[in-house]
Amino acid sequence: MLDLSEINWGSVADWVSGVGSLLQPELPIQASVSEITDRRLIDRLTSCLVPEPYHILIVDDDPDVAQFYAMILESAGMHTRISATPEQIPSILEGFDADLVLMDLYMPSCSGLELAQVLRQIPGYLSLPIIYVSSETNVRRQFKALEVGADGFITKPVEPERLVTEVSLRPERMRTLRSLMIRDSLTGLFNHNTILQLLKVTLASCQRTGTPLCLAMLDIEHFKSVNDTYGHPIGDQVLMAPGRTLRLRLRESDIIGHYGGEEFTVIMTGVGLGCAKTLIDGLRESFASIAFQADGHVFHCTFSGGLAAFPEQLSASELIKAADRALYYAKRAGRNRVFNAHLDLIGDDGRAGKHSRSA
Template sequence: MPDDAVTEPEPIDLPDWDTGPRGWPMAAASLRATVDDPTARRATRLADLQNQVRCLIQRARQEKLRVLLGVLNRIDQEIDREHAQGSADLSRLNRLIRYFDRLVQHLQKTQDDTPEAIALYTGSTELPELLEDSLRRSGFGAHPIHLENPDPALLEHTGLLIYLARDTADHEREFTQLAELKKRMSACAQSLMISQRDDFAIRAAAVRAGIDHVITYPIDSARLNTLLTGARAYECDDEQITVLLVDDMATAGMYWRKQFARANVRLLFETRPQAAFDTAIAEQPDVILLDLYMPEMDGVDLARIFREHPQLSDVPILFMSTEERDQHRLEAKLKGGDDFLNKSIAGDDLIRMVRYRAQRYRQARAERRTDSLTGLLNHRAITSLVDSELDRAIRQEQPLSVVMIDIDKFKHINDTHGHPSGDRVIRRLSTLLNTRLRKYDGVGRYGGEEFMVVLPATEIDAAVELIDRLREQFAEIAVTTEAGDTIHCQFSAGVAGYPEHITPQEIISAADGALYSAKQAGRNQVMARHYED
């Protein structure tokens, strides 16, 4: 058998890796040792490596390590590509494993259950305080990068590149270097320039360099948080996307299922309109592909039905047909479609289009759910989360706690130190909540200086204890005002939940009542509202 022949991975005895953060460095070391093993044939190395990677994928899913899971999926896909095409030095595979190793190092260092996404910054050695806070809240870890000699492992897999443009910089030279960096980054990575200048020339130069967004001083925190939320949603390779294909030809489903499977796209296929509608409601796809002409109902009418449902009104709908008449295509778009694709489209081109549409949809959805000042869920999103988490708690027979938090004497803070200082206090509390709670806990800005926290599978007494610790930590945080003074702030909180209360409205009302009691009792404390109260 030739050295490059594809062999099925044989079962191997994998190391007895510990669970939790400590076990991942051993896993990363094992991957490096396997790919670098000079005594094994290339095909054997790839087979053994894929065996390990697929075991780690299962483990990452179990431990809910989304970022590690995304990189492991990319490594698995790259191994498939190497089996099919091959490269003498496995250079791209080595870079992916180096990137995985960096994330694992972060996991070990911080003991954080979810490694950060990476944001690279250049042009300055220091980050503005507002930018640093916003990156942290959005789930990005900031790493400096040199324009002259960037680390390819970081560059190729980063989700965001930030250029801090200085007045004294040689912008023409740096923009040329930035344009080269952009070519080496993932097609889904976003780029942002923060500039002390605001004129047509520098904006035009940024566009020529491929910079996606420009923010000028003074930094608009609302727009910055919106852009970071969108960039986080743009991480195309980390998560699988879901596509619903509706076509009366069963062979179409079989063909496209094979095409999408290799691109980390989950395909849902239906041949009948009613089943397609039910599937769309239940699965919430990122993109819908519709055949234009079907025997029971044409695609245009089905698209109108989708558009009328509130859960599907914004989902991208792409028609697929051999229809060539411009007037018919235009009518289809005007009645609910976003685009029109020929059925003969190449597989790779459809995958690119579907992924692009899904990313834009996810970005817009994330922005609609996000509070612009804090980057947390907004009022509508956090109250909707109470509803969905209550449904889950009832199905799984688990407790649920909801917390209402209000910053004490906030009006006095605004009146004494100004509204920008008040915004700083709000951002400090949002950062504390966002970084100290579990990834699956919900944190939102309910309105003004009031926040809501949703804690699944948490008894009320445990929630009170947790929020009380956060209250103590918040009181210790020093906030610098616009005038340069240092202030400390406090908050009060109320807790209620299921099964003591059985509807979303009852739970929120009870938590709000407990918050009122905490305020009446002297502020700076956490109180619970049980059913008998």
Template sequence: MSSKLEQKIAEFRITFIAEFNDKLAVLTKLWSNARTSQSLEAVKKFRFEVHSLKGSSGALNFLTLSNRLGIIEEKIAPCEEQINSLKTVIPFIDRHMNSMNEASRNTPNSLLVLQEAASLLGELRDPQKNKEEITPQSYRDIKIALIDDNENTSAVNAKLLAGFGFTINQFNSIEQLEKVLQKNTYNLVLIDTDNSTNPSEKMFAFAVKLRTFDTDVFILSSSSSFENRLSAVRSKVNEYLLKPVNITTLVSKIRKNFKIDLIRPYRILLLDDQALVGSFYKTLLEDEHVEVLAISKADAIMTELESFHPDVFLLDMHMPNISGLEVARLLRQQAKYDYVPIIFLTSDDNIKTKLEVLECGADDVISKSTPPNIIVQQVDSRIQRGQEIRYLASRDSLTGVLNHGQIMDAAAHSLRLSKRQEKPAVVVMIDLDHFKGVNDKYGHLGGDKVLVSLGQLLLQSVRDTDYVGRYGGEEFMVVFSNATPRVIESKMNNILTAFLHINYTVDKQSFNCSFSAGLASSTDHEKLSELISSADAALYQAKDAGRSQICVDVLNK
């Protein structure tokens, strides 16, 4: 981790040390009230403060203090169920509270919290392999080597992939590719194992070698045997695809593997009632090039989610008046967060807590005393898996844009947000011109190429806050937030111009395509159905006027 981050974390520790005497005084007063009144309310307040201080001290790696507070919490917790048992634990807690207060009085600046066996900065300075920053790629960035000793199938696959914009080099054997590996680098190697003279063991050994070149590997095979699949897993093969492989399936797998459709960095929503702890984790995670929204009040979460779309939720377990478990259940009641991972950051790591976390629909529990680099790895792993699942559930399998249900949800969300923020949203309906003729003349392969290219062109042309979806068939919908019809009309004309210059080739025949589009603004429509209907009407106006043009809803002119 960077020296800048180390300095930041050191500052958090210094702040904690400076505030520790005051926190200990509050804890001592709460314990005095609890042991004197022996009321359930007083006991709960004391335990909550113990738990909070244990969490923050553990997060900042003051492990001796965190462990001692954990012992106190373990003793006081049963008293919330049976208040009469408080008398039996008073002497035990008295000893620990007196010990902490004595250390605080005798040691300047509360060096109690500094006397730690483990050094946070020492852990941070351990050599770490920097995590590769995930960035989206376009088709033209991906260079593919295809190994297939059957010249006919190799030529067909190479031609199909080249038609989708990939750079393809063909090789008839492993040996032929090995000769050029030192000079030529490839993002992906496709190994067709059928009819090969090489034994399977050699192919999988070569796959392992390719990984040392940071090259991904797909296996194309007619064998679905357990042994081959296991060998592929052990060789770190990225995909094992059964032949015959549909070209659109292969393109979809390549797109997913290289995160072509990822258009923004990770976003994390962090909820922790302790501002210091929230700031600590925000600093820690933002050093990994992610965007973190840290909030300290649970009742603010729904408002924030109107404009912030997280890839993972990080929740504190225990907060005033509400538990993290209740927040998790609230989130899981909403379908749009079904596939967003929920992780609890807590100092409470007993097995009962972990079971409760799973039962409420959350995905993981991370102890606040976990070393920072391990926390980052766990969060990163959950985000990647969550993104993969969410991608599969929300995307149109061919084009990579949102499917019909997801684009409708996105449009409804944008309309609500535009009304609340008083900033207009624009909906654009797009329809490919004479698309049936393309399918009739060039087959579905030609039609699929056109659909994929338009979807990708739209994705590359919009902002992170906009949405692109496949409305159905050859029709697409784009939702622009905080936009005016005049600006979007100009933008769509630029996209149309770019689309008109894309050349497609099928069976040595080249052709181009166009689209028509209609747009409407939320300024003139209260309901989503009305907004879409107006954009649709403008689309048909463009069709009637001769196609290959953009028309604006008459109310927006």
């Protein structure tokens, strides 16, 4: 066990001060509206978001040792939670979205090995990184502990620098892998499967709280012609442009996805249809003003949009169907406009009725 009386707290404090300043995330740069016209600056603005601090769950039956680990990790910018009762970890994890569990290997009521075995039997925690901390130096026993699904082993006494390095590397890798699974590689937006799941989850939350929800389906027009005329690299630039525009203009709580091909999806909560239509119309006008260049030629692109809302539509599939139908009629009515599935009248005979034109 770590002997806290032997720690040189002065050197630890100096190290904490130094590493804390090194690990502070770079703040987003400030820019005027005119400067944002530079595409490279836009890329930097949309990629310099401050990352969410790592959430570390510390499990140790010695509160002083656990507090020591927490002090080091929090000084490095992480969020921690301490528990001395391994039996309660599954329930704690339900309310604490941990990026990693740092646990003692030998605890009286439940060993770290037993706790790791329990966590690996829960589907949601199959890939949750686990690191043991122990004075165990027997390599064979260390390997046996790792066999149950743990990701690392730190031998006591623990050096602050190694603790921060070991703990930060694994959540970073896990977040990268998770991002590759849920995001589109070209646009950086949520991919098709993820956006469908997020729509279901968000809608369920809105149904519980009675919060309005709007779904926007956007489609870039004549995109095949862009690829055929200017080539796929230019087409990729066109596809990336809506993502930049949407991320710069929408709220952090709005969910943006690349639905597939040249289609994009936006999920907005707490917003009425009128406000959503005004917002998407503004984005449509901004996108239409972007000048793309290829081989000395300048061209512009447009998109049309379809809106649907909860509680008018009660399920995710109904929302998608209604928004897609509104999008279809927006394109049929002349393109470069946004239609509302609930206010823009569409006849039962399939003919476009009285539409509110936003071009």
